[in-house]
Amino acid sequence: MASITTTNLIKEYPGGVRGVDDLTVQINDGEFFALLGPSGCGKTTLLRTIAGLERSTGGTISIGDRDVTELDPGSRHVAMVFQDYALFPHMSVEENIAYPLKIQRVNKDSRLAKAAEVAKALTLDGLLKRRPGQLSGGQQQRVALGRAVASNPEVFLFDEPLSNLDARLRLDARTFLKRLQQELGVTTVFVTHDQAEALALADRIAIMRAGRIQQIGSPREVFHRPANIFVASFIGSVPMNLMQARVEGENVIVGLDSVPLPTSARGLALGGQDVTWGARPEYLSLHSEEHPNAIRGTVTVLENLGASVLVSLAVGSQLLQVVVDEGLEPEPGTLGWVTVDPRRTLLFDSEGTRIDSLADAAELTLTGTTSAW
């Protein structure tokens, strides 16, 4: 059990590309920490640098109170689960799980006993003599977890461990993973490009882009108070509406209509300022009759989400999306009026940073200070 601290960490590849760019992060003891971002954002590089598989070019990494920057991966007391699991195909499940102990020169009886114990906890008993090739994807994933658990590490590092499972199994594995982490209480860093996975699993999420952290916060914080447009558009199963708008007094002009200024931006937004107005489709209401303080649009596309429907409305040249309950969706081609709750909307300035009176967005980005929502 240990915390992880990186200080001004840099990983520069030959040619000057920075996979990790001057990154300072504190991951608390026992925390389930997700690194989230699009492919190529440096999240896997950061994970591999923490593991020691990549040598850092600058800065330091500490695990607990040990500076591990110059240590070999094997001396860092970390366990890693790879995206492809990397189970040794020529070894049985038992041998795979016991392999870290074999390296640690634990005698055969006790390491096989440990493997059996771990396998039982991961509901793998009965499969101990099988080869990885004879297991299903979900079982393979649990063997990979078992090998990590058996090594008794201070830190778990997971590199997209769920991405090779099919959608249904992934949900089960997600719940399983979270329960396992809670039971063991081991500090866990989890790389994913799936925002839903990060929101569901993590205690805190770091959203990365081009080797830099855009925002660190709890799932609730990054969902409700994204630090900038990038985070806002990345988080959420249906993307946030981000519309060109202009501030006018206590109102925001979106298209031809005006809606109340978001509560968080009151007193900070200047009249006439060009801004981006952000609102999650889930928090908007659609009406079929004219409404005061509403945005008017023409219904163009309906997308079924199961228990709800995603309605796209054309507002001038922009598109506004609203989630409505099933059975309440309008006909395509009809007019609709969208009303907003000013507490649920956000404003971003022309640089893309959130305009906020409650917490300074820039400070949130740099230090990862959390603010009560």
Added chain:
Amino acid sequence: MEVRKFFALVGKTIFIALVLAFFAIPVLWLVFAPFDKHPRLSVKLPEFTLDNFVALFNNPTALSSLGNSVILALGTMVLVLVLGSLASYSLSRVKIPGREILLYSLLLLSSIITGTAAMVPTFLMMVKLHLIDSQLGVVLVLGAGIMPTVIFILKDFMDSTPRSYEESARIYGAKPLRILWDVVIPLARPGLATIAVWAVVQVWGNFLIPYILLRSPGKSPAAVVMYTFYTEGGQPNLALISAFSLVFSFPVIAMYFFVNRRYGFRFHGGIKS
């Protein structure tokens, strides 16, 4: 039209028959001649006898030469497997500038080392090293000669082993040699088996190097000893040679079937599986 088709078919059939005969006749000779009372340099149904084999097994040089062949073949095999896997693993994992060119030029030069071109310098070098008339000397020269090809083929197998296997072993504290032994070698086993068979075949049939480097008949392998089977009249002793040829070819064929069953021969790297 019909006539032209007919002649085309006849032409094709004759061509195929000729090609087939070209390959089949030596094999038929190898199968029939050893059992023939009066073998000649032509294929004919044998007057059946096992006398040729009796004569062969009564010839002490013949049997011991097979033993020598085994020593040379296995010695070279072990040498190239050990050094080849170490070299190909490092070449596969460590990036050095000009690696591919190095490999290709080694491959190109290797045919010179075991070939006739470098015969004199090789001989002189072995004299200086006091390795003339030593089986170790033959193993070293043969091993060096086939090593580039071994490295070239094995590197392909090593390249196709996903790195995450090694990385996951590294995370748990395994050192490079340990990783090679625990993870890489078992995964490259089909490649190693291929190389082992190929090395044995190369050495088994090699005449030139042992002929030059070995002096005493007691150390010579079968390929060289066969060359010495003459009758008192100075004619090649076809009875002995044919029987010996059959016995000589047997181990290689047997080994091929064994390895093929155990590991199968496959080459990685061409198609992404």
